[in-house]
Amino acid sequence: MRIGVLTGGGDCPGLNAVIRAIVRKGVGVYGHSFVGFRDGWRGPLEGDTVPLDVGAVRGILPRGGTILGSSRTNPYKLADGADRIRATLAAHGVDALIAIGGEDTLGVASRLSEEAGVPVVGVPKTIDNDLAATDYTFGFDTAVNIAMEAIDRLHTTAESHHRVLIVEVMGRHAGWIALHSGMAGGANVILIPERPFDIDKVCALVESRFATHYAPIIVVSEGATPLAGTMVIKDGELDAFGHVRLQGISGVLEAEIKARTGRESRATVLGHVQRGGTPTAFDRWLATRFGLHAIDAVHDGAFGTMTALRGTRIERVPLRDAVRELKLVPEELYAEAEVFFG
Amino acid sequence: MRIGVLTGGGDCPGLNAVIRAIVRKGVGVYGHSFVGFRDGWRGPLEGDTVPLDVGAVRGILPRGGTILGSSRTNPYKLADGADRIRATLAAHGVDALIAIGGEDTLGVASRLSEEAGVPVVGVPKTIDNDLAATDYTFGFDTAVNIAMEAIDRLHTTAESHHRVLIVEVMGRHAGWIALHSGMAGGANVILIPERPFDIDKVCALVESRFATHYAPIIVVSEGATPLAGTMVIKDGELDAFGHVRLQGISGVLEAEIKARTGRESRATVLGHVQRGGTPTAFDRWLATRFGLHAIDAVHDGAFGTMTALRGTRIERVPLRDAVRELKLVPEELYAEAEVFFG
Amino acid sequence: MRIGVLTGGGDCPGLNAVIRAIVRKGVGVYGHSFVGFRDGWRGPLEGDTVPLDVGAVRGILPRGGTILGSSRTNPYKLADGADRIRATLAAHGVDALIAIGGEDTLGVASRLSEEAGVPVVGVPKTIDNDLAATDYTFGFDTAVNIAMEAIDRLHTTAESHHRVLIVEVMGRHAGWIALHSGMAGGANVILIPERPFDIDKVCALVESRFATHYAPIIVVSEGATPLAGTMVIKDGELDAFGHVRLQGISGVLEAEIKARTGRESRATVLGHVQRGGTPTAFDRWLATRFGLHAIDAVHDGAFGTMTALRGTRIERVPLRDAVRELKLVPEELYAEAEVFFG
Amino acid sequence: MRIGVLTGGGDCPGLNAVIRAIVRKGVGVYGHSFVGFRDGWRGPLEGDTVPLDVGAVRGILPRGGTILGSSRTNPYKLADGADRIRATLAAHGVDALIAIGGEDTLGVASRLSEEAGVPVVGVPKTIDNDLAATDYTFGFDTAVNIAMEAIDRLHTTAESHHRVLIVEVMGRHAGWIALHSGMAGGANVILIPERPFDIDKVCALVESRFATHYAPIIVVSEGATPLAGTMVIKDGELDAFGHVRLQGISGVLEAEIKARTGRESRATVLGHVQRGGTPTAFDRWLATRFGLHAIDAVHDGAFGTMTALRGTRIERVPLRDAVRELKLVPEELYAEAEVFFG
Structure with missing residues (x-):
């Protein structure tokens, strides 16, 4: 043949x-x-x-x-x-x-x-x-390990700093990379596309983490979105000059957390690093x-x-x-990760 | 509770x-x-x-x-x-x-x-x-990745050298680490406890690999053993002063391949490195x-x-x-690895 | 004592x-x-x-x-x-x-x-x-290796994609991390604070790289700045809503390269990953x-x-x-890196 | 030209x-x-x-x-x-x-x-x-990092085990790799060719380390040798069947430490892994x-x-x-490492 x-x-x-x-x-x-x-x-x-x-x-x-x-x-x-x-x-x-x-x-x-x-x-x-x-x-396993290694390194900073640490990973429609790397890396909050996030709850988790004298690490899928109508920063404003698209969800989170809690954030955006290499x-x-x-x-x-x-x-x-349907993160798996939130 | x-x-x-x-x-x-x-x-x-x-x-x-x-x-x-x-x-x-x-x-x-x-x-x-x-x-996945990374580095040497490269990995009774790391690393021969090896076949694979102008990489479980009665170097000789135990299976392979083919070998013995660390x-x-x-x-x-x-x-x-029985490498999985031998 | x-x-x-x-x-x-x-x-x-x-x-x-x-x-x-x-x-x-x-x-x-x-x-x-x-x-050596490993992984994508790849690294006043990691990683353009960049030249290097059927990799210090008055996107526009600060220099480069060449970019922003961990x-x-x-x-x-x-x-x-003066990247070292630009 | x-x-x-x-x-x-x-x-x-x-x-x-x-x-x-x-x-x-x-x-x-x-x-x-x-x-820096990563992983085992851990690294005439990796990895003993070792002192350091409830990690250059006439195991015995050459210095150390202290050892022999790869x-x-x-x-x-x-x-x-002379490890640098012995 x-x-x-x-x-x-x-x-x-x-x-x-x-x-x-x-x-x-x-x-x-x-x-x-x-x-x-x-x-x-x-x-x-x-x-x-x-x-x-x-x-x-x-x-x-x-x-x-x-x-x-x-x-x-x-x-x-x-x-x-x-x-x-x-x-x-x-x-x-x-x-x-x-x-x-x-x-x-x-x-x-x-x-x-x-x-x-x-x-x-x-x-x-x-x-x-x-x-x-x-x-x-x-x-997938490679991408998860790359993201986890980044989170591992951020824990050092989380021990001594006062900034919210955000890691933006791949995942437009499904949050598998965020879920696995966040759980393997010990993230304090994991935001995935399957579950539109409540920014109030995110900010509450951020503050509760600071109360333990550690900075919070948030892992967020690029496709994660807020619950409709909950954000201080209006969509219209963000769209001006195409800046929302450019800065991505981690930039939106930075701005929103700053506006609500006064906390500075620092984002790590891994981008194509997750899909290249050995x-x-x-x-x-x-x-x-x-x-x-x-x-x-x-x-x-x-x-x-x-x-x-x-x-x-x-x-x-x-x-x-x-090709019939997308495999999304089921409720019960996300609930396993939530045990470690905050 | x-x-x-x-x-x-x-x-x-x-x-x-x-x-x-x-x-x-x-x-x-x-x-x-x-x-x-x-x-x-x-x-x-x-x-x-x-x-x-x-x-x-x-x-x-x-x-x-x-x-x-x-x-x-x-x-x-x-x-x-x-x-x-x-x-x-x-x-x-x-x-x-x-x-x-x-x-x-x-x-x-x-x-x-x-x-x-x-x-x-x-x-x-x-x-x-x-x-x-x-x-x-x-x-297990950690051990396999550590062994694979060692094999990856040996390929550089295999491209330019004339020595047989041996990597001894853990596995007293089951060859899972050798099988997975050898397959992931692109080894030319994988020897596991479940399949007593025929030293003649090993030497033939070694020589066929040299014929392609690359040196062979052999991954061997610490518990791998030769078919009874096939080795040049007698067990009795090897037992003197307890040297067999000390040098392990990779030392035995080195001696035997040298005696049969005249080829020098160089062994990497990973030891406890495989079971420690993150x-x-x-x-x-x-x-x-x-x-x-x-x-x-x-x-x-x-x-x-x-x-x-x-x-x-x-x-x-x-x-x-x-605890009823040990999970051993089945025939059909070993056969998948054999596709890449030589 | x-x-x-x-x-x-x-x-x-x-x-x-x-x-x-x-x-x-x-x-x-x-x-x-x-x-x-x-x-x-x-x-x-x-x-x-x-x-x-x-x-x-x-x-x-x-x-x-x-x-x-x-x-x-x-x-x-x-x-x-x-x-x-x-x-x-x-x-x-x-x-x-x-x-x-x-x-x-x-x-x-x-x-x-x-x-x-x-x-x-x-x-x-x-x-x-x-x-x-x-x-x-x-x-410093740790930060350089982390950035280099990210660049290494991006080369895979650069071989097959059509996007400009940007890696933003630390360095507010001095470009040492960008210089060393860019040179060790084989970047096509390195932008450092000591040398305000000419966006026209950057775009020319981008296009010349695409002509070889590879995508360009740009390594940029967070403190790198354009030559005064050369950017299409006015500073005033960028300052609206504080977006310039949020998206950083890699976001500015993305927008500017898009506006001038029509090319999409994808940024990797390493952030605190560079200063944490072993x-x-x-x-x-x-x-x-x-x-x-x-x-x-x-x-x-x-x-x-x-x-x-x-x-x-x-x-x-x-x-x-x-503490008398900052050690900046001297001309002759930057010139060594320029040999590999484009 | x-x-x-x-x-x-x-x-x-x-x-x-x-x-x-x-x-x-x-x-x-x-x-x-x-x-x-x-x-x-x-x-x-x-x-x-x-x-x-x-x-x-x-x-x-x-x-x-x-x-x-x-x-x-x-x-x-x-x-x-x-x-x-x-x-x-x-x-x-x-x-x-x-x-x-x-x-x-x-x-x-x-x-x-x-x-x-x-x-x-x-x-x-x-x-x-x-x-x-x-x-x-x-x-050299690559080899040192590979050896250090192996030592890092052994520390996990050293915390909980009772065996002497030996890492054999390259260096026939000069102990640079052993010195740097041993110091970077936190080894308890470093043996280099420039300083023929006193096996009594090695065994004393081994025992003093066990007294702290941690197992000792010995890093040894392949070319390290004992002080003349100090070993229990006679050279002649070891030469039988060529076993000394095969098992190398780490095998000799294993046998000698066992004979003197009754302690079991486990060796990691990195071999060509140190000189290959990226x-x-x-x-x-x-x-x-x-x-x-x-x-x-x-x-x-x-x-x-x-x-x-x-x-x-x-x-x-x-x-x-x-090519006029070999650069050997000077006394004062070895003395820096000795601060951390035992």
Whole structure:
């Protein structure tokens, strides 16, 4: 068999580990050959390929990013997108496709499989860990550790200073990174998108923490939002000159806490640091196993599926399940973190 | 309620995180009070206690070791061990006990619960990850990351040198640390206790790796052993002056590979570095959740159980299940690693 | 002798290492005793002390922060500050004082020594490395490594993305952290307070970098400023609602680059993460040696001096030299970094 | 000008940073072109070259090892070695050579410059930091940090265990790595090659440490040796079957401490982990500056010199000075460490 591989969406530590495992087992055990498509769905859409053999994957296991490049190109935004992809696969003699990506990339894979008959297997990828069909996605553990290490270092300052310390982490729709890193780092408040926050309660927790002679550490998802109508600083004011967008939720928190309590804050905004660099052992292990099981699925003809972690086992689930709904932080897990608030 | 807590067995990053979670939820949510017993079962045996309140657990989340001390004391080696423990609990007004430890510590807990009616809840702890009733134990992820980082650094040397590189990791009976770190680090050979190794095959893999102009990296569990009767260097010779024990399996491999292939080796022996220091985010998360669920179990009167990770959920399983058998690396997981050998 | 010790100013990894070395050598070699003053100059001003013996310094070598607490209290803002300090020293039988701190703390130490006859020895501390009389100060190497690791991780994203990546680091008046971390991390542009930047040149470097198919990484000191009158976004606009102060220089750069080139940016703002947590080996080594040589200076009666690193030797320099002028990044060092711009 | 570059001797983090700086400034500022010689002096001896331009050095700054390869080939072991090197340089139109290496590599460079008129500039490299003419060499700071992190983790175990903990680090002739890492890590005993150790004193320190209820941590250079005639275990016995060589100094210490005190030990042997992987900020900064100043020296025609760090300045010193004598740990620095023994 000749198999195409592509990676779509944002960076995520572990992408290269998936690619390496696919190629090593595909070539070494099954005797397949491979072709890489460049920049996600743009590759098969435009016929842009990159050689992909055992030599190409040597040494990439510990490296962040993806040797195949990535993009957010969506072939279904073109009238003939699916046809062009089928044509490219035919032209390159590709018998099957492995698509590694998040909700968008796998959504396209699901439609191509169901509507256009393309033989595709998916590998789930999202740094935010918000894909429903799998216990974890690779990259998440790395992001959580990076955020936790930042929180660890802030505790030193919290012991001796009088400022509120804010750490803004990734998570537009789901608060998994904030929840895990905040709990692992011993944060005093964790704010996540699933639970619009009450600024009065946040300020009360801030003050109660200061009463213990330690400064509070607030971990906040970039997508966290206040309860409607509760903020002193009006949305309209903040929008002037686009400053809300620029300064993000940590800037809003800084301003609001200052206005209400008179306390100064200092924010750490980790940004893309969370999604780059070398993966943790957990992420390399998970990504490698996803790769091994994805090539097995191709070998078995189990198209229209994706790999998923359930406990310690890798299973196959329908691609459409993966993209049906976002996995959000449930109430009871957030309640576990709340034990440590204040 | 007044609740006793103890930690038994070897060091394991995350012990303090468990203790902290127990106390924070026990005091803050349930209003219980606590007493710490020092040095595992020695504490309740001898009535040696340490104060354990919210102040005592402040700042311990990221710290390795255990604030309660540990030991391998087994009360069942004394005729009146169980009686003495019951007497201590009564003397201190202790209504329930939480025992954090491995096979031995939990084995005692199981017997105390079943045979002596002591109200005890267990929390599983083993750096080796070889407890059957739980997907993972805390400390394991930390050990795997430390070993992986060592392997990562060795790849630099493997690119330019002509020596066999050996990394000896923990694991007397089970090869989980070797398997995970070797796979995450991209090792060329992984030797584990579950699979006695064929030194001829090891040497063949070594030579095939040199043929690619890279030096081989061998990850070996301290408890790995050769197939009987296959080694050039006789056991008798090695036993002289106790040198086998001193130099460990990596020393034996060095000598044997030299004798067979003429290749020099250089070993990295990580030793206790793997079980000390700050835990990873995964281990802090797991340890914290084990602590929260252990105090819930006490509160619910679910004695004779221990916490266990199943997927992403913490469940209660009978203590006796935990100690019934060792969780060994299964054939199919080792086969996944073998894809990358040579 | 009985010797007082205090730490003043902001956090800096290595403070505890200094204190430990002073006490270990003072007690173990010279037979002195110690008293700690709490929160910088507030301690001797108000007679607020903390016990300081070998037990008190056990285990603090790797820990960030300071066991003595810190503050920015300046006794010379009080009419009778110097007198109150002398009175406290007399009341506690203190024969000499070791003051560990930055420009402000050592400035007070210098005046107390010269004007009030207080027998004081200084140890220089500034995370920004901007003290003139010493090659390096401890804490700086730690901050540089933290910033470099962030830049390292951003390179992954720079390989595949189209956004400008900005890293804001500490340095209000001197650009040492930006210079060292930017050079060690391979930044494409480094902006420091000593060199007001030309936003046109920055944008030109940004575009030239994109032309190589990599995204640019800009490292900017928090105190960097644009050349007067060169920014599209007027200062007045930015000042509305205090947003400039809140979003800092990285927010200003984001807005300005967007306005000029249409490019989106993503900022990483490290904040207090840079000054907390465990010190690097270099900082522990330097801090320990500063402590050893400070107690030697006290023992020798060399008051009015502070420890300084010159090459690999610790020397004594007059306290007044330390605070005479800020050590800024010289032209020729910045020119070394410019070789790698674009 | 056309300039050749080679790297000789053992691995050392920072080699690639030197090469990158040479090429970036050589091409970008001076307009020179480059040729890489493969595997140290073997390259120019055999005419084995590798292309070396700006593209070749992209992304190598953070990577351990050397893109040029290395070897211990000594052209002066051949009768016509110098002639063959001159012939290769002529054949490739090479006007000058930059040799990056340790005592051996620079010794050849010195002779080639003085005896054979080859225009060569040296860059000093030794992980052991034992080159006399420079304050520090790159790679050393990385090795020290790796060893210190291992010691940090062992402190957890030292708090609760009863075993002697031994860390064996690099250093055949000079104890710099042991001294710095041991002092930064808070070791209780440091054994270095410059000071043959008295095993009685080591055992006394071990016992005094146990008396404080902590286990001792011994850091030992691989080249440390006992005072002649002081060991219980005779050299002859240890030599049987070559076991001394295999188990190294830490194995000898284990056996000897056991024989004298009955205490069990557990050794961590870091091996090549210390010389691989990504360099610290200090090492990247130093290596980059060495590279920049080496190409300046070539441009200025300052042949027969090498770069050296003196304080914060890079200077030029005669190549012959670099190799005249080994830089050993002086008495007074070891005495600083001894303050913390026991």
